[in-house]
Amino acid sequence: MTKDWNVLKIDLSSGIVKRESLSYEYVRRFIGGRGLGAALIAPYATEGVDPLDGSVPLVLAAGPLTGAGIPSGDRFSLSTISPLTGTVMDTNSGGRLGRSLRRAGSDLMIISGKSESPVVLVVDDDEVRLEGALDLWGCTVSETILLLTERWGKTAGMSVIGPAGENGVRYASIMTERMRAMGRGGAGAVMGSKNLKAMVVIGSGKVPVHDKERLKVVLEESNRWLRAHPVTSKALPALGTPMLVKICTRAGIFPLRNFQSVAVGEDQAYTGEELAKRFTVSSSGCTGCYIQCGRVTEVDGSRGEGPEYESLWALGPDMGIEDLRKIIPAAHRCNELGMDTISAGGSIACAMELAQRDIRPSSARFSDAGSVMKLLDDIAYRRGEGDELADGSLAVARNAGAVQYAMQVKGMELPGYDPRGAQGQGLAYATSNRGGCHLRGGYLIAREILGIPKKVHGTQVLGKGGHVARAQDFGAVADSLSVCRFATFALAPEYWSRMLHAVTGWELGGEDLIRTGERIITLERILNLEMGVGPDSDSLPPRFTNEPLTEGACTGEVVHLDDLLAEYYAHREWPGGIPSENKIKELGLDEERGRVL
């Protein structure tokens, strides 16, 4: 098939809509989704750029598999520059938007400029328009979705922001019609700064498939592996990601109180099992997906999606709160406000530790759930102390002259895995292109804790450079395809290669895909360097490198970051953290330079 990609360019400042195309050879070099997003964001990655002044576009890209009927492959990706970290960023989600976009005949949207007043972008098959959204501005996420659903029906794809995005919270999320978040990095703030309240896409066409017979065979084989894998067939369907609470606690890496200690013992009140038993109403997940990793929970009449493991942790034990009755409503509230749970929790936990140490006063105190609920709203509406916390933990700690208490990398708050017991995860945090993120870093927890694809001991240092590089490369492939990370637990690169061939006719083998992942990671690295985010920022809070854990299975451990980085840079051929000319050439990124850099 090898069909060129259709691009919709929408300039919010002028309201002008253009249709262009991208050659399939160009798309294939970056696969789609995250990779293509990075290539298209490249011209904007310059020193001093401000993603909240309307100068940087949002690139919303389908993956080449999106809409082809692959259960775990219906995601879409959004790329821009992060107002939280100053790095290039991408974020993705399941939901109907990407699939609808392709059914409407486009593969990609580039949304630039800034509207004078609030608007909704509507793509209704051939027709593209901006509709006034003064009535929606100020609405919470579920209110917005409800009103849009009344107007556009239940089959429209929707992505919206809440008050946090409107008010420029640097970690505001974008939420989909299913209350799933494009959570990390603050894309919601970029959307808000453009006065774009929502995107609604309706598509009634069909997504073409190159070889349906082949696709049927590979999906059949894939399903066999998804059904065979203990994580995708049992643990995730039963408990969702909160299955990790017990596992990480046992492994000695479940952090408490802004990473001041880790949990020990077996009787926590906030495990995935407790969540399932006491508060879960039903599972949820992407259409047709076997895993159904999401869950709907309810506490005292508050019903909502989640919390995921990271949200449960960030809004709970990381702030000294152990009661699921307090944690769940906080997670639902973040969804309603359109705000990343990990960064919100991490920013408040940082303020809590600064207050505990008498460095900075705060209304928040460890274990005080009431103060947290109030502060979440204050952040979203940038009121009082919340105004400062809306800029993230690094800003808060820096203002207080104590950056060491911000548990972040490159300005992004860390998720709930203490790297002292998972050295690879520590390296992943330090080198993730969008900052301290479990997903973009490579999610070494899979290897180090879950043993996927193979157990590699968490406290081992040697060899982790290669593991992290490969995991990041494969992760970039998944985000570019764009497919579910959980499905990649069970399905090796070759399965994605075969699906890709069946859907598009492209001839990219498993290792070709991994190599493309390397191209994407290296491109993102170059873009960060051009924005002044250099190797110095491949760091960790000093707590992890200097202070040994004092309890749990990994007592006595610190992160050996210098050794890890040396091996990682050698593996990537990034001497001193900077991609060598040789590597740039080998990946063909010198060809792109004139074009994208």
Add this chain to the structure above:
Amino acid sequence: MTKDWNVLKIDLSSGIVKRESLSYEYVRRFIGGRGLGAALIAPYATEGVDPLDGSVPLVLAAGPLTGAGIPSGDRFSLSTISPLTGTVMDTNSGGRLGRSLRRAGSDLMIISGKSESPVVLVVDDDEVRLEGALDLWGCTVSETILLLTERWGKTAGMSVIGPAGENGVRYASIMTERMRAMGRGGAGAVMGSKNLKAMVVIGSGKVPVHDKERLKVVLEESNRWLRAHPVTSKALPALGTPMLVKICTRAGIFPLRNFQSVAVGEDQAYTGEELAKRFTVSSSGCTGCYIQCGRVTEVDGSRGEGPEYESLWALGPDMGIEDLRKIIPAAHRCNELGMDTISAGGSIACAMELAQRDIRPSSARFSDAGSVMKLLDDIAYRRGEGDELADGSLAVARNAGAVQYAMQVKGMELPGYDPRGAQGQGLAYATSNRGGCHLRGGYLIAREILGIPKKVHGTQVLGKGGHVARAQDFGAVADSLSVCRFATFALAPEYWSRMLHAVTGWELGGEDLIRTGERIITLERILNLEMGVGPDSDSLPPRFTNEPLTEGACTGEVVHLDDLLAEYYAHREWPGGIPSENKIKELGLDEERGRVL
């Protein structure tokens, strides 16, 4: 299907033949071929064992794919204990023997004991017998094959030894009906010590296939990748393995004169291109295989198979001989004598260097091709100086009190890649379970020189531990399946997983296979430890670690073996080179212990 395996047990001492079976669950734990061979050799791996006294069996095993019509999958494997290295060993070859064995209804032969006089083992479908072979004893390999073909026809599978095997040359090979060698480690000497001149197998049945439709699909896809890969589609079909001469010379790792220097420049007279242009009569290869990596060459009426890259090097530049007119006949002669070219060349090259240094007198002199031809015969017939050389370079150098000039690991002579410019290859030599071998070590040349599956710089040290471990694991899978290593250049583990499923019905994913490879490597390691071959022997000749290269692209480099080993042991979880109890348990080898150890 999941069918048990049929085992043929032949005791040469008594002539008694038994039929037994092995459960498919047991076979699957080791795949077949090399892996199963190691498990069945395990009871014999005890300190002080002498594989030339008849006490150790030959285990001849098909792979689970053998005979199923997979072009690169028709190999068979032979396992025993090496008289050259004192380690566990396996060796495999393409040809008709494995396929015929399965068509005759068996999957595996265990040949134990020792015949009183020379015999041929004949498996003629249901019938198994030993035939007197006094007439064949003393015949060269091609004479033997000719006589056996006259008796048994052109479709019989045959494996025979030549004079070297009869006379106990510790690196005698076993040759197949197509003049392909089971070359390294001296299995031919074990066969000779049993008075077994040849094995002939005729099978007229069919090898069952679990799912023919599935097999068709995966073979079709596999062929696409074999045709797309530059090495399997172009370089190997055009030049065979001697394509490597130019590539390795350019990379600065083509050794000269017993590794005293490396070749520089472009105008060598012994390149693959010269071989093709001046001496190659035709390509050759396994039935149905696309690659046809072999070649038939002719010089002055001497026509024969090969030489492969390693043979060309060992019988040429490693001994200071650059004229293909001298090299080719030496290679053909080794085939006729049934003797490993690399060990023969390496042993003579060692004698040459010892003579050059006035440490030990020798009839051989660097560049003197005439002395080499004579010495090859003297080795095979254990005459004069040849009698000592027939024990290998380590014995020669040790007798002369100068072991540092034997270019070997664990007693096996190294092939033609200087590890100072390919650190991973150096680690591979040091850790290969059958000694200084390019294939069992993991053939890091693929990664470091050819860029398969991905280029990893040869002089880089960090990260090589993981690369070598993975390459070894995948290599063990290939040898156990037992399929062609070249095909694994183009086909990732998932393709083999799918073929395996189609042929046998077994559910082993790509990573399950790699994990099985790890089980096999670790089992072999344990067996070596039980025979007293310990971590001390994970070494290299001091030349490589102490003396920097003085010319070529890798000038100034030495092998950083300590760092490489530390990383490798950490990666394998073999602290100090010894598999941890934890790792043994994780691989399920503790279950086997009572059974196989």
